[in-house]
Amino acid sequence: MQFNDGNNFSDRMTPEAGRGPDLRALAVLDALGLLDDVDAAQFDRAFRDSPAALQAELRVIQAAAVADPAFLSTEEPSAELKLQTLTRVMTAVEQQESQFAPIALIGRMASRGSRRVARSVDTKDLVEQAMELAVLRKDVERFTVSSYYWRAASIALTAALTVALVFQLNNSSFALKVSEYALGNASSKQIFEAMEHPGAALRFDKATFKRGLVGKNGTPTATSGTLTLAVDINNGALMVIAIGVPKGKYTVRHRSNLNVITPVEKFEAIHGVWGAEYTIALDTARLLNSGTIELVDGDGIVVMSS
């Protein structure tokens, strides 16, 4: 016996089905967490493609569904629960803070203010952190002039500080994940997986990563650097992270297989570790899927090429 209760729902949502009453019914299931990942992602897409008025209506429907008193216990929480909960959460916060604290600080202590953990990473955060790192790195370098031993130690310490810097920003934001990728701590697959969650502020259907750009013209200061680009070809969001790139003005450009050159973005590297986020034209973003990425310095010399 195959059960059939005579409804007309399709097995899989279609763009046509993802409108009106069907979308409203699915909004309730989505809010209750009853859709699986595939359907939730499709609902999310249908939601984002909906007119603003329908989106607003769906948000209200979902909020009403999750707070529907018919499905809630009538029991009230105990007064002690607040203290217990806050204690447990703050303990978890502190544990994470100590887990990602720097191994050591050498040289002058920059004014850091109150330390924050698990914060979102935006470009400003990244640049601020990069500046801190640059100061620490300089101090380490000054400290390690004449001895190979100390030179090796400084490299290890700088790497550790870099990793600590990145992991101190322990969050699954796009910037952090790209940073992890740039440092070789995450694969692109892990980044894509980290981006996949219903209701996320960021969703990347497809992104293209180019990394490991190597110095081309023998510029010694550039040979150890990397430039990592992450681009969302659907909305033109471009993340650039430069590690070990000398100070100066640069242009990131694209060279097609037919040698057609398209400038992508200009930036000025100020510190040893540097990052920024741009929005570029969709056509340009899609170009980055193929061809070669080049980093050109202020004199017009290609210092890195993918």
Next chain:
Amino acid sequence: MEPAEHDDWLLMQKVGEGDEAAMAELYDRFVGLVYKTSRQMMPSRAEAEDAVQETFIRLWQTADRFDPNRAKLVTWVMLISRRHLIDRLRRKSARPEQLGLDSSVDFLGPVVMPPRDVGGNHDLEILQRRVAELPELQRVVIERTYIQGFTLREVSEQLNAPLGTVKSALSRGLARLRDRLMSDNKNHGQDSSA
């Protein structure tokens, strides 16, 4: 974005930074809903309270993902809460084997609900009773998804029924269940005031 939504976004940013005052504000605003949902699904008060604490840890961990353009804060909080509860239920519950609807009539019998407190969970009892009164397919789908935490696709496979049928049964079952529970609450209110 409306000012209230922007405020919610700022609140969650602070929660994500581990700001204790922001966490306390989040707790004050939503603990009622989070606890009542937990209590509805968890067999004991102790387990419900533990689930509430873990839910707020999850809210701290996922705070940066909150998007006010996608959902209101209450929806986000309750989604995180329900997912956590479902994870707990899935860890605890023994999973039924995959069977077709035609393989056994007994398969559609009542599911084994979590053991209850010695003192009983009146809300859970009412919920169970009302679920048991639903038409067969609606009852099984609600028990499996809403109470036991199976996904719609898993239930569809277990019942060998089209996914659309399962979705439809769930939507209609929840609507019917809601009407009956609201009616119970209304009657209960009248009894109390009499």
